Amino acid sequence: MSIYDSLLQIPLFKGLSIESFNEIIEKYKFEFLSYDKGSVIIKAGEECNCFKFVISGSVRSEHINEKVKIKLYETISAPNDIISNYALGNNIYPVSVYAEDENTGILVVDKQDFLSIMQEHRVVMLNYLILLSRKGQIPFESYNKIATDNIRAKFALWVLYFTNYNSSDIMIKAKFRDLYLFFGAQRGAFNSVLEEMKGLGIIDFSVKDIHVLDRKLLMSYYREICDM
């Protein structure tokens, strides 16, 4: 896949014609950067002044919940946007992001330029509006579907909410007693849920971490629970 094809497959640019896309790259500055494996692309707490996209290789996002000492990791592969829902409102990045491959390719577009692109290209504005709308609607809808004593649903929702729909290699690192507390569950009940999900091939786990093997499977599992 050429870089050009890859750019047109970034979710926020989907639906753009080649003509429109050429118009955009002629008019606005698209900055292409290359990162070494492990180097910092975004630091949690930093102000967000631009839109960042991974266009080759992949990045690893690290979300640390300070209050309860739970760390959540996920891999976001090209082509994709990186936490684009923190550009406005509270524009402080809540997670850190690292390059996962040698020569990870990142596209940076200035925030004001991206706003202008949205004004000029309705499909880009719509893509972004839908992305933001869903981010706000999902927790609202979920609140109505689960009773707070349903550990399966709470755990699945938490993972799904904090990770991207097409991310992979999701890892949760925490002491298990912190997880019991966080999910308001008894040790035995929480372990049964993990064993059940392991049996279904959704997760694997050790004493130190939980590895989500298949996010799509987790999504189906969550939907089944909610329809019950």
Place this chain on the structure above:
Amino acid sequence: MSIYDSLLQIPLFKGLSIESFNEIIEKYKFEFLSYDKGSVIIKAGEECNCFKFVISGSVRSEHINEKVKIKLYETISAPNDIISNYALGNNIYPVSVYAEDENTGILVVDKQDFLSIMQEHRVVMLNYLILLSRKGQIPFESYNKIATDNIRAKFALWVLYFTNYNSSDIMIKAKFRDLYLFFGAQRGAFNSVLEEMKGLGIIDFSVKDIHVLDRKLLMSYYREICDM
């Protein structure tokens, strides 16, 4: 306040110059409707094809959580938007909305027209992007601030998340045993929290309902808890 002034104070139109606003109303159809007290403006489950604004009087929003039999009511006063975050993504209204006054004035703008207005007037697009961004960011941020065994925080967050920042007369109708279950709390602990909040003048309650007396006070209370 004239209707004209009222329109310019709708949060999504804030910052528009009078010239820009005149341009908009000349170009696009702004439909003004009047509703009798108690009549239906929005029915939960209906598709959202337009943006609706309350421009005189007030409306009452009714949110029914079918799963746990908890009803939540709030009053939204003019000038304001009505659940504008359900125009895109999942565009099915999650709540019902009724006129609360005689001759409640509602402005209706077609969704496609509103998208065009956003493309032409950056300030309107920014207002909407910020509104949507915050709807998605708040639950994410809150998740990090509260442990799930903190009943005060969970109850406050739930009310704040489901109601508008400038709404009034918020009422929760539910059997108390459904509330214990929903918030994963013991009866005694939950009642202590309600008594504490009553003592602080934030809520009042009877055996059938909880009345939020001051949403701003609830917000301060929530912030204090989270900073602990």
